Amino acid sequence: MTESRKHLLMVYHSQTGHTRMMAQAVLRGARRVPEVEIRLKRALRAGLDDLLWAHGLLLGTPENFGYMSGALKNFLDRTYYPAQGKISGLPYAVFISAGNDGIGALTSIERIARGYPLKPVCDPIIARGELSTEILQHCEELGETMALGVAWGIF
Incomplete structure (x- = not known):
């Protein structure tokens, strides 16, 4: 691993x-880019140190x-105030497994992300029903x- x-x-x-199956698929794609170190965390185990480590979310x-x-929501609540002023503009994207339309989940994430503020860089993926x-x-x-966006500094 290099600096x-x-x-x-x-x-x-x-x-x-x-959502775990979706996360595994996202991880497979991200692993195609060897210049990026990936940290996969369950929401209740992720914390401020993980967030401050990241160049993309x-x-x-x-x-x-x-x-x-x-x-x-717990992850976002625990990291929101301690991260203020430290991750402004961090690029992020969202994937959602929805039984309905997923819009409520997406809207709530986007509202909180604007407060950090994070920068949306990819269209969200919403899987409605079965994968x-x-x-x-x-x-x-x-x-x-x-x-790739994080590795090449595009985001």
């Missing part, structure tokens, strides 16, 4: 396993009652795109 290596943090929560959540998971091969392919592309 110039960039860091990509993926924080996710999964209850049924769908991926957030994954199921849609729970039209909102992000409580575990992802398809196409959605998992989009997740791999998201991971690779984020890793």
Whole structure:
């Protein structure tokens, strides 16, 4: 590992396993970029040190009652104030496993992200219902795109 290596943090929560499958696909894509070190963390285990380490952030959540998971909200709550002024403009992207439309979960994440402030750099992926091969392919592309953007300083 070299000092110039960039860091990509993926924080996710999964209850049924769908978001975990999406996270694994995102991770597969990100691993195609050897210049980036990737840290995959469950939301309740991720903390401020992980966030401060990152040059890019991926957030994954199921849609729970039209909102992000409580575990992802907990991560954002625990890191919000301590991260103020330290990660402004950090590039981020979102992937959501939704039973409904996923818009409530996405909107809540975007609202909080603006407060950090984080910078959205990729379209969100929202998997509605069962996961398809196409959605998992989009997740791999998201991971690779984020890793390349961080590695090349595009974001």
